[in-house]
């Protein structure tokens with residue numbers, strides 16, 4: 001493996017020393033490009049009180065290419081599919097090397113507060129969200145209780 | 153005299169004096185007879201015999217200059233946009249003059265050809281040649297009308313000149329608008345490389361034009377000096393040697409900029425790459441890109457050439473494989489342009505120029521040819537048996553007037569009929585096939601047209617080679633002293649006319665296929681047949697071009713050019729007038 005770029009070291013140091021509220025990101029001991037992430041469900045969202053585990057990987061091209069991020073915890077959300085993949089523009093064509101791990105994770109947190117069924121990844125969930133938002137939110141809450149109860 | 157017929161003849165592009173004469177001479181036997189008369193008159197061979205009995209056949213009075221203007225050539229006046237390959241409007245008139253001059257006079261015409269060549273060059277370089285020019289020339293015994301049919305040099309941009317032309321355009325806009333070259337490029341892209349329109353709008357409201365083109369700020373770029381921040385990408389500290397930033401001050405090191413730009417270019421962005429700051433709208437100037445990644449410069453130029461041609465609605469790549477030239481329509485009204493490689497393109501459908509057929513007809517026709525490709529397969533042969541002695545004859549030239557090497561029988565390659573008295577080869581005979589079933593009739597009719605369409609295409613291929621040889625011999629000529637430049641030049645021009653006739657003939661069979669029966673079609677087929685005969689004659693002459701037949705080549709080239717013009721203007725104006 002290439003030696004770790006100065007930027008990744010700096011970012012990691014900052015993530016540890018001044019963590020963003022509701023976000024914990026820890027690099028794996030054997031691979032400093034691989035992060036275990038936990039995002040706490042934002043208040044007043046159907047994901048409130050849930051602990052959502054994600055994995056984040058910085059490829060060799062980072063920061064020229066976006067990090068690869070995926071939910072490990074099951075979640076009922078129109079922009080996140082069964083495999084945990086996330087539909088977020090900055091993770092694709094809107095990526096800029098000026099963005100950082102921190103900004104990416106904050107954006108994902110924001111996506112939990114404001115699902116966007118008009119730009120869906122999970123079509124059936126989005127359909128549900130659009131046709132009966134109340135019912136969809138109820139189901140998202142159930143899933144949160146069911147799958148996202150553990151902080152570990 | 154029938155005024156109606158007279159009007160029709162004039163509409164067809166004949167000189168009024170000649171038309172009057174023809175009607176008188178044919179004693180009201182009808183339009184066809186009158187046209188036949190005019191044509192036989194302009195045929196050089198008949199001409200000389202007519203000359204010898206000039207007391208019997210009166211020579212038509214040359215049209216005087218007072219008779220010329222207004223009405224006569226109204227159909228060809230330049231304010232009417234024509235979709236045809238440009239052929240001199242004066243063609244009819246000139247050729248009749250030429251014929252009268254006859255071969256005898258042409259012997260001492262060395263000087264006049266020199267003169268013509270000067271005019272040729274004058275016209276080539278004269279971009280907006282106008283009516284006045286014609287008026288001047290009209291007073292001379294000017295007998296090479298074909299120059300108008302030749303591609304104008306300013307419609308072709310040679311592959312090696314494209315980048316240069318694009319850069320020149322950028323430089324011009326950049327200096328007038330006082331913007332950086334990259335901003336000028338973006339502006340030009342925004343206006344589809346229409347520099348005049350750009351400047352017009354720019355003078356009205358420069359701010360607005362710049363915003364609309366997506367240039368938020370015209371970027372200067374800076375390197376090094378007083379950078380306290382680290383590179384926002386790699387985190388390395390910046391110093392005078394590696395720091396770069398645009399006016400937005402998103403600091404990064406040279407290496408990170410280079411990485412970033414390489415990725416963007418790989419992803420296919422070429423012009424208008426934004427700064428690496430998140431959502432920063434500042435466009436990275438080309439000068440900056442070339443500074444940061446110098447090895448990219450050639451690719452950058454390639455892409456520039458590509459966008460220059462492809463974003464410009466008046467430009468196309470020449471579709472000939474390995475040609476690489478770009479073709480430019482001279483104006484919005486112009487729908488075709490010709491490449492120096494000989495290919496002529498239709499700007500509307502990007503296929504070979506297909507006058508007189510229109511794009512829609514071509515689409516239907518091509519579809520039909522695809523559907524029936526198996527049935528038509530047999531047509532693609534270059535060997536047939538002599539209809540008289542049955543020995544196999546291979547065709548290795550464009551001319552369809554065949555002579556059997558063995559028995560000297562002359563026949564038509566297309567219909568295998570005897571060449572002597574050969575006529576109406578182009579007319580599908582409905583009656584002859586009337587006892588067949590409808591499907592069979594339809595198929596035979598299609599094959600009749602396809603066969604001719606295909607034969608002309610095959611001939612064109614052979615003749616394109618003739619043209620290439622002519623061009624090569626022009627290059628060769630510079631090392632030789634036994635030929636005069638003008639003679640060699642003339643061969644090139646004649647082959648050019650020949651190819652134009654071929655191409656047009658090819659597509660007349662598409663046009664004819666969709667033209668309903670009736671008097672209009674009869675006249676069309678008359679002119680088509682006429683052009684076909686002259687074309688075969690020209691082709692035959694050019695195949696065995698030598699010193700002794702060069703005058704004939706010149707005559708027949710003029711004639712072919714005239715007939716091409718008659719046919720095309722007939723199609724455009726409608727054959728029977730409206």
Ligand SMILES: [Zn+2]
Nearest residue numbers: 400427429432
């Ligand atoms: Zn910027």
Ligand SMILES: [Zn+2]
Nearest residue numbers: 383386405408
């Ligand atoms: Zn850097």
Ligand SMILES: [Zn+2]
Nearest residue numbers: 470475491493
């Ligand atoms: Zn070409």
Ligand SMILES: [Zn+2]
Nearest residue numbers: 498500501511
């Ligand atoms: Zn077309």
Ligand SMILES: [Zn+2]
Nearest residue numbers: 538541556559
């Ligand atoms: Zn024979």
Ligand SMILES: [Zn+2]
Nearest residue numbers: 564566567577
């Ligand atoms: Zn024939």
